Amino acid sequence: MPILSARKVCKQYGAGPVQVQALLDVDLDVATGEFIAIMGPSGCGKSTLLQVLGAIDTPTTGQVLLDSQDLGGLSDTARSLIRRRRIGFVFQKINLLPTLSAAENVALPLRIDGLARRAALPRAKAALEQVGLAHRADHFPHEMSGGEQQRAAIARALLIHPAVIFADEPTGALDSSNAQRIIELLRTCADGGQTIVMVTHDANLARRADRIVVMSDGRIVDGAPADESSATFSPAEEGR
Numbered sequence: 001m002p003i004l005s006a007r008k009v010c011k012q013y014g015a016g017p018v019q020v021q022a023l024l025d026v027d028l029d030v031a032t033g034e035f036i037a038i039m040g041p042s043g044c045g046k047s048t049l050l051q052v053l054g055a056i057d058t059p060t061t062g063q064v065l066l067d068s069q070d071l072g073g074l075s076d077t078a079r080s081l082i083r084r085r086r087i088g089f090v091f092q093k094i095n096l097l098p099t100l101s102a103a104e105n106v107a108l109p110l111r112i113d114g115l116a117r118r119a120a121l122p123r124a125k126a127a128l129e130q131v132g133l134a135h136r137a138d139h140f141p142h143e144m145s146g147g148e149q150q151r152a153a154i155a156r157a158l159l160i161h162p163a164v165i166f167a168d169e170p171t172g173a174l175d176s177s178n179a180q181r182i183i184e185l186l187r188t189c190a191d192g193g194q195t196i197v198m199v200t201h202d203a204n205l206a207r208r209a210d211r212i213v214v215m216s217d218g219r220i221v222d223g224a225p226a227d228e229s230s231a232t233f234s235p236a237e238e239g240r
């Protein structure tokens, strides 16, 4: 039983002459604990697919099922609860709040959920320890490297033990050794039973996933296991 499924998902932006068909009949099943990498040239629909799968956006037609539940049948409140309780997001742009320490940033989802500071902070510190950043708990974002900031953002996503982690170019702003470290962190999450859906340009990093899903013009055109995939999208191919 897949934890996450897309059934004939289409997504259109705009209408009339400016209409863009970003996703076209996308079918996808992701198993619990599976780590998938989504690749493909710029504009092929990768981020749109991630947002639709992650309940940030809704498909124009088709269904997205999480835990066999059709997200389209839920109220906005129920969907936002799923986003807060079952899903974690990591983006290329590291969005830590500059006036909060690393631990306070990581604790934020719990604080928003109404948990007291003294209960939230120890859990945030434990999450920071999980990503090798216990020593940075009281540091502010500007006192941390880009790689450390992204690890803190991942700690924040991990805090609620989400069933599915969506990562959109999580290593896009990082050098290769920090990028490698982030991927290994995601790999460890998948090995521990969490499901990872990651968009990346980097074929070397994508190889640490279990499966590489290749998109082109809004469709999935390949979905081979990572060790058999011939996907080779690189930033140099972007914009061609």
Ligand code: ADP
Residues within 6 Å of the ligand: 013, 014, 020, 021, 022, 040, 041, 042, 043, 044, 045, 046, 047, 048, 049
């Ligand atoms: P990728 O992540 O592969 O670069 P996107 O999912 O961002 O691709 O975009 C897919 C297509 O949808 C592109 O043609 C893009 O210009 C278009 N698109 C994305 N977001 C919007 C939006 N909010 N409004 C209109 N068009 C959009």
